[in-house]
Amino acid sequence: MTEHKVTPWDVEGKVDYDKLISQFGVKYITDEQKAYLQELAKAKGLEEHVFLKRGLFFAQMDLDKIISAHKKGESIFLYTGRAPGGEMHTGHLIPFMFTKFLQDLFDCNLYVQIPDDEKFLFKKDLTMDTISSMVDTDLKQIAGIGFNPDKTFIFRNSQFIQKMYPLVLETAKRITFSQARNTFGFENDSNVGKIFYPTLQIVPTFFEKGFCLIPCAIDQNPYFLLQRDFAQKMGYEKNCTILSKFLTALTGPEGKMSASNPDKAILLTDEPNKVKKKINKHAFSGGRGTIEEHRELGGDCAIDVSYQWLYNIFEKDDSRIEEIKSLYSSGEMLSGEIKKILIEKVNELLVSHRENVSSAFENGLLDKYMHSGKLAKEMWAKNYFE
Ligand code: TYM
Numbered sequence: 001m002t003e004h005k006v007t008p009w010d011v012e013g014k015v016d017y018d019k020l021i022s023q024f025g026v027k028y029i030t031d032e033q034k035a036y037l038q039e040l041a042k043a044k045g046l047e048e049h050v051f052l053k054r055g056l057f058f059a060q061m062d063l064d065k066i067i068s069a070h071k072k073g074e075s076i077f078l079y080t081g082r083a084p085g086g087e088m089h090t091g092h093l094i095p096f097m098f099t100k101f102l103q104d105l106f107d108c109n110l111y112v113q114i115p116d117d118e119k120f121l122f123k124k125d126l127t128m129d130t131i132s133s134m135v136d137t138d139l140k141q142i143a144g145i146g147f148n149p150d151k152t153f154i155f156r157n158s159q160f161i162q163k164m165y166p167l168v169l170e171t172a173k174r175i176t177f178s179q180a181r182n183t184f185g186f187e188n189d190s191n192v193g194k195i196f197y198p199t200l201q202i203v204p205t206f207f208e209k210g211f212c213l214i215p216c217a218i219d220q221n222p223y224f225l226l227q228r229d230f231a232q233k234m235g236y237e238k239n240c241t242i243l244s245k246f247l248t249a250l251t252g253p254e255g256k257m258s259a260s261n262p263d264k265a266i267l268l269t270d271e272p273n274k275v276k277k278k279i280n281k282h283a284f285s286g287g288r289g290t291i292e293e294h295r296e297l298g299g300d301c302a303i304d305v306s307y308q309w310l311y312n313i314f315e316k317d318d319s320r321i322e323e324i325k326s327l328y329s330s331g332e333m334l335s336g337e338i339k340k341i342l343i344e345k346v347n348e349l350l351v352s353h354r355e356n357v358s359s360a361f362e363n364g365l366l367d368k369y370m371h372s373g374k375l376a377k378e379m380w381a382k383n384y385f386e
Contacts, residue, residue, distance in 0.1 A: 095217060
């Protein structure tokens, strides 16, 4: 097996999550923490969340602090982000969908960073013009998630930098080059923009004095581990994270779904027929070589991408997922049949997301998130130099 490599920019090999937990200095989500969130959901009239129930969100830093702050009625806020640089795929929806769940649970402010500087600095061939055209598409996708318009602020780094700059300076002064190099593996030929960028991703954890919870995939955790070295010296709380595993590429468990290989990813813009073709052609199957063999030996759910996606994300119903597992692993259900179930579920999600994107657009939600909503107005009115 290839040794995995996980950085905020790259995931290679089959990820060994037990190993990653210790490499990244984070902990598993405990049963008690899960129960607290699921009970809170029930009390709010929400369904328990499948991502939590099945363990897609599996790790955390200091989630107990968030829970304890919530119990005491202390201030909590959420922060997450998306760096434009390619098309958004279903993997990118995961943290945003879960963030919406958390905002509904905690009824708190949410900051969404769009670092239009990040991929420009990290990807050699990307120009700012190309990124600008991608930003608009990504913003529409994010507006379709349905965050609370009065409690959500979405901002582009290149636009909000004038307001953030004092906090950026305070942060930059507290990160040494050797800390940045040790955390992110920068080399002598890394451009200085890359070395400075971590400051930008950390700054929103200081947008409020309360406890910041960051939902994202585990690749982003290094930024937030670094924040904990100096947050209190700046007069803020150490940030907390809740972390997901990666949605794998269609072709199997190596790496993560990535827009740089669109055949292996389901893009948010893929029409139903395209989804069907991609899954039928590329979804790695745990089925056997021939129908006879499959009927005799059954499919292997542990490596079957369709089963894994259904289990982790798309099939919320426990008895239905058990049934699929039993039919597939006994050989009664064929590979084409389990793929068909997945195709329907993926299309259901994408079609409903596209409808949400259109209605968010018609209702001017993006303007609320970025400029005219209550929190957005407050953020633009701030002056950190005062
Ligand atoms: P980006 O744009 O690469 O990814 C956006 C979010 O999606 C998560 N993600 C995935 N989750 C599950 N399966 C996958 N295959 C998958 N690929 C990506 C990422 O972990 C991320 O949460 N530097 C960030 C942008 C950012 C940010 C933040 C992210 C700025 N501030 C605060 C999280 C929290 C980035 O490049 O994300």
